Structures are given as structure tokens and as C-alpha cells.
Amino acid sequence: MAHLEADPPPGISRPTVQTVAELAGVSVASVSRVLNGLPASEAMTRKVRDAVERLGYLPDAAARSLKAGRTEQLAYAVHDVGNPTYVTVMRAIESVTRAAGYRLLVSSTDADHDVEMSLLRSLSQRHVDGLVISPIRITDEHREALRNAPVPVVVVTGSTSEGLGVEVDTVTTDSRLGVELAMAHLVDTVPGRMRLEGYRNGLANHGLPRFDLLVETAGEFTYAAGYQAAQRLFARIRPDAVMCANDLIAVATMRAATEAGLRVPQDLAIVGVDDTELSGMVYPSLSSVSLGSAERGRIAARFLLERIKEPGLPHRQVSVAPRLVIRESSAPTGDHGSRTGSGQEQGTDDR
Amino acid sequence: MAHLEADPPPGISRPTVQTVAELAGVSVASVSRVLNGLPASEAMTRKVRDAVERLGYLPDAAARSLKAGRTEQLAYAVHDVGNPTYVTVMRAIESVTRAAGYRLLVSSTDADHDVEMSLLRSLSQRHVDGLVISPIRITDEHREALRNAPVPVVVVTGSTSEGLGVEVDTVTTDSRLGVELAMAHLVDTVPGRMRLEGYRNGLANHGLPRFDLLVETAGEFTYAAGYQAAQRLFARIRPDAVMCANDLIAVATMRAATEAGLRVPQDLAIVGVDDTELSGMVYPSLSSVSLGSAERGRIAARFLLERIKEPGLPHRQVSVAPRLVIRESSAPTGDHGSRTGSGQEQGTDDR
DNA sequence: CTGAAAGCGCTAACAG
């Protein structure tokens, strides 16, 4: 790589303010002014725009950022872009930040811890003006990186933050409460199928004794893992209801149930968590605990923008209330279908 | 958490190489060398690392990019991050580019043309070293922007490129051929349900006369649009098979069919397009035309990396062969369930 | 209203 004057093989190096200024016969300062909409004479403006047009000039973002100290970009770092939960959060963040003139970049770490850390570090190295991150769990390394981050960071999680241990803005939700809502619903609205007393006692005495197999999938919130766990479960017992850790697992459980000869919801009620777009698409549609993804995203975005504007702000931690969205998969009556289901969201779009 | 000298809230500016050099009692050049792993003495290395540690120093990406001319970042611009097709492409791009040491940023334009253009322009302003874009359709503005782009761009589309009209690397697939495969499959494997002769004639004479209602949804490749179109369709006729423009629409059609009292596949065969992750999740699982998303992503990534390395390369356009993946929704026999379906991908993971 | 000039933070020659 002979580096010398760059590498303009067939091409002369791309134009700079310099080039534009020369072609326009004005100073670089004037070019900059025109480009940034600062006061300039009619003639000047025309000359500069002309030159810009002719050269196909585009300002260099790196140089501009260096000087300005801002990039006009924000980032959202997630484990898995494919997960519908993050999609909902992301859309919310984006709509808020875009309105404020920022571009949102999404970066996926694919559940790799090292990648996540390197991302957290490098993205915050002023490639962006701020960062929203949805980590699965917070390690000491995270804490360290968050503390050092030269740009504002907001953490969005789906589960209650167990006292993050760092001073950061945090938006969480009480997923435990959400699951409780779902449990109450299952117990109350699906009577006759469930041995209520034993169930309640079991819950009280040993935690969730009949869910041990599903617990095996913890940490792997994927369709595949859910499907296998559900198969194992149905090979052993025929439960009356299954509470799944997320929608992907719930949908997988629905399939496994059908294959095992269980009808949903007549024989088996199923509830998922996250209230993703998926829940309204499957048949029967899936009851799910909404963790307020859209709302969390919106709040996170607002927090981030506010902190960018005013870095000294005290750190805030809010928790969004979970909400149970009942659909066909746990409908009280065996009759599901045209009555309940259009497959569309009913009411607010706040997932 | 008093952090020593970090955390100057009302704040002294963040540390620079300058600061580090002073604290370490060495020159800025030495700091840079140590940080970039260039030859340095043991003692020097220690001193610098020490100072870096104490200051919590992180290099400024903008400055580095400005100097180096590279950002080590690539971007993938899509209309809708929520669409599973793009997710597959994205994963493929990322795994290739990450191996080459680049970070991938995803940017969603939410089907907004203006946003897409502004994104295309600004992202390519050297915020990234290269760009993959999946536009829905190419306008003159696109052509203009692509022509001017100061960084390499690769276009990935799902449909055959109608001669893009610009010199760019392009990765497409012959979706028309894909649909033909699906049509042949539907006609051949679902006999007895279909009035073959009339159907074939109809195809030959008038295009796809019985699909007019679905055609209404063109341009809106969403679940909601698909659901409504399917409802309209089933209110008018009871088709033997429906070929849907993508998986989202197909899944919506499945629900509408069920609600209309049509069993899938016994009464109605359904085939989607894109072979997304969704296709294996729904019940019955969805037959779908694979447009080779993963492969397209991989090729696009390779093209981009190669062009970054060697800008003078001639522009390439490749087309990936489509492939029909038959699942339950169009299974030849009315018997579906445990036989066909695990809900898992069978064979290659090449969507 | 416009031009000259001083850097933003970093890397890469070039000397020493």
C-alpha cells in the first residue's frame, strides 16, 4: 500500500471545501457558510451551490464531527435484531429521535458478550452522540464501560433492574408483575381444567414445579429452544396451561402442543411475554404479557435526548407497568375464531 | 462512587492524547504508538497504559476517521427492520463483514422515500466505509445518489433488477422464476381441487385473473394489508390456492382463510415468498419461495469488501437462483402435522 | 458580507 497521496487510481480524490472554494472563486469560509445556511449574499450562494453541484461535492462527516463535536447520530445496541421485541422498542426510539433530527443506527451483537462490549466501547467513542442499549444482563464489564462512556447512555431492559449499580438512566418494566397478571388470568379464567388448589399450593410451596422443563430453556429465548423444551414437557405431562418466557417460545409451544394432540386453547392455554407483532399473526392468536416495549422505547429516547442537551441532569430510573393482552390462546371459552380474532391489534398500538 | 479524576461533571473536557501524554510524561506520538500496537519499549507501554487507565481515556472516533480515512464501519439500509427478510440478509452481511473487522450498522427508513434518500446521502458521507442498501424500487434520485456516493455501495434486491441504469454492484434474484416454481407446484401437487384446464387457460389468457384482489395490496407488504386483501378475496370467491407476495401476507391469508372456514391445506393451499423465519413458526407451516436471502447477503458483503479494497473493480451483477421450500400449507396430502412438521428448517439454513 | 487563520484529536512522516 503505497500511501503517499492516497489512491486516486482512475479517480482524482474527492472534492473538499477547498476544491469547491476554488471552483467558485471564493473562500472556504464562504463555502462553509452557504452550506450551513448562514447569512450570505445571493450571488455568493449561487456561486457556491453551482460549484457544489458540478463537483458532486458531499461534506466529510468525520471532519464535520471532529469540529462540531456532534455526529447527529444515535445508536441502539441489541442482542438480536431479529427479535420482534427489540423491533418494537427500536421503532419507538427511532420515531422520537428522528423528530429531533437524529439518525438512528442499530447494531446487533448476536448474543455475543465480547461483541457487545467492544460495541459499547467503540460506539460510544463519539461515533454517535448517544446510545441506547438493551443488554440481557449487566456484568461488571458493562458497568465499567457505562461509567466511562463519553456519551450519554440509556439502558432499556425487559426485566426489573436489580439496582444496576451504575448511575445511568434506566427504563425497565416489572416483568415479574406481568407474569403474575398472566398467572392470575390463567388460574381464574380457565376453571374446570385446572386443579386449582393443588396448583396454588404448588406455586406457594415450591415455586413453579410444573415448569421445570421450560426453565431449562432460560437464556435461550429462541423458537428452536422453546420448541424442544415444549416437546420434552409434553412427553412427560399434559399441562392445563403453559406460561412461556417470551412470544417466540410460546409460538413454538403452540406448535408442539398441536403436534402432541393438544388443542389450544380448549385443552391447553398458552400465554407468552412481550406482546410482539407475532402474537397477532399466529393462529390461534397469542395472549401475551405486554412489557410496554413501545413506551419504553419512547421514554428511553426522550431520556437520551434530554441528557444530550443537559448532561448534568440527575439520573432517572423508571419502570413501565406491564399489561396482560388476552387473545385466543387463553380465551375463557373454547370458542375462538371469528369472535375474538381479527389478528389485528385491538386498541392502542402500545406493545 | 468517587472516581478519582474522572467524572468532571460540570466538566473539564474529556481527555485526549494530549492529556494522556502529559500525565504519562511522554509525547503524543508515543501514546498513539502504544495505543496502536506499534513498537514501543516495555516501560513506555506501561506508562501510557497507566495514564490511559487512570484517565479513562477513549480515542475520539471522529478524529481517527478523519486522519485514517476509514471508519471501520459499514451500514445496511433497509425499509423496515421488522421485516424478517431483511433480518436474514442482515445477519448474513454481518457475519461476513464482522469477520473482516468491520462493525455493521443498520438503518431503517420505514418506507419513507425522503428518509431513505437523506440516509443514503448522509450515511455515505464517509460516516461509514461502505453501504449495502435494499431499496424497494429505484428512482432517479437513487441513481443520482448512488452515482455520487463517495463510498462503495452494493444494492440487494429481492426482485430481478430491471437494469438498474447505474453502475453499481447488484445482487438480485429471479423472483418471477420463483413464483413460477410455486405455481407449477400448486397446479401439479394439488390435483382434484383445481380445475386445471380452466386455470391454465386463465393464466395464459389473462394473467392471473383470480388474484386481482391480492394485487391490490402491492406496495404494502404488511400483515395488515394482506389480511384485509385476503378477507376481500374470500368474501368473493373460494379459491383452491393462493400465491402470496410475501410471507407476511401469506400468514395473514392463512388466518383469514381459517376465519372464513377454509382449512389449510385441505381446502386451500397457500404459498408465500421469502422463506422467512416466520414460515416455520406458524401452523400449519408455510410453503415459501426462497429468494436466497442469506446467500444474497453473503455475496453483497463480499462484493462490498472487495470493492473497498479495490475501488477500480468492474461492477458486478449476480442473480441468485430462487428455490421452492414446500411445507405444510401446500402439502400434497391432506394429512399434515407430525409427519411434515417440526417447525424447524430442514436441510440448509440458506433462506 | 467575506476572507484569513486557528484549531478539533489524531496519525504518520521525519528527525534525533
Place this chain on the structure above:
DNA sequence: CTGTTAGCGCTTTCAG
């Protein structure tokens, strides 16, 4: 092996 120095491309005082 280490320090000095000249910019990368742009914005922004400060004079004119």
C-alpha cells in the same frame, strides 16, 4: 525507540 511536526476536512472567531 522516541519526540516534533504537519496536516486530514471542516467550522468559526476575528478582522477587513
